[in-house]
Amino acid sequence: MIAVAVFVLWAAGLGVLGRREFFRPHLERLAEAALRVNQATTFFAVSRDSGPVGYASSVIDTTTTSIVISDYLVTEISGPRPRSTSRAKITLTRTFKLRAFESSILSNSVDMRATGTVLGDTAIRFSATSGTNPPTVRTIPLDGIVLLPQLVPLAIALTKKPTVGREYTFPVFDPTRQEVVLVRSTIRAESVFVIPDSAVLDSTTRRWIAARTDTVHAWQVTSTPGGFNGWLDEAGHVVKTVELGSNVDRMTYEQAFENWVLATTERRLRLLPPSMRPPGWRPFDPPPQRGGRPPNP
Secondary structure (H helix, E strand, O other): OHHHHHHHHHHHHHHHHHHHHHHHHHHHHHHHHHHHOOOEEEEEEEEEOOEEEEEEEEEEEEOOOEEEEEEEEEEEOOOOOOEEEEEEEEEEEOOOOEEEEEEEEEOOOOEEEEEEEEEOOOEEEEEEEEOOOOOEEEEEEOOOOOEOHHHHHHHHHHHOOOOOOOEEEEEEEEOOOOEEEEEEEEEEEEEEEEEEEEEEEEOOOOEEEEEEEEEEEEEEEEEEOOOOOEEEEOOOOEEEEEEOOEEEEEEOHHHHHHHHHHHHHHHHHHHOOHHHOOOOOOOOOOOOOEOOEOOOO
16 A cells, blocks of 8 residues: 555656756746837727627736736626626736736626735645625645746747647646646637728718728637637737627727617617607718628718
8 A cells, every 4th residue: 555655646746847848948938028028008999799788808017027918898788787897917027937916707696806916936825705705725836837828829820830730738827716726728720800990980981980090910719628719919918709698899099989879878778769869960871781781981
């Protein structure tokens, strides 16, 4: 029995060592490349078949000692609370080591908040709160550096240049499962997207439209379990994805936020009786399409 126990411990030690050695080249390359991460702000239009239903943003802020990533997503939902809001803030070192994170989800059926602090590379102190219940605190052991699901796109771009068929494997802490999982991401396709670079207000449609565009080379990524699924550019910034059943597309601030506000305001005004609408307001009805083609602007 003693011999069996010694053999099991020896095999487990080899497994941990092998896992660390397997990830070492990726994580070392990630640490070196992370020094080139620059400040960036991207905005996204959130839409469904009915049109704009929300807005999202992602901000990367850098200092000489840290990288802070702040994500925000708001979508319209039915029920007493008209919107679902999701926030996340992730703090890393300049070598892309996770140090702390906080997130929250607020909707009709969910009111959750979570925070985490990495203790060296050995553990995460994780706290989760649901509604008015007291927080649940756990200390989860680690055997090395870990990422979060939101960091997978940046990690892909920083380690090896994306090419179709290339695979990536990262140790990722999944806050929903409260454990570290191995996320495997695969590059499925590549394409070129035309992304709006600036916007102008169209007086006819009363919507913001692209004034200038830019072409972006992007790659389609699928990940399991968890991780990122969608399109990202060579810098690791999201170009297109799906969140909570809604399409999330990179746009200008005006197209992402202002168009959503305009569409939401118009939908609400349509429900009011004419006597309660602003003077001179008229609903906008887009011209009918013919032959399956959009109208000529």
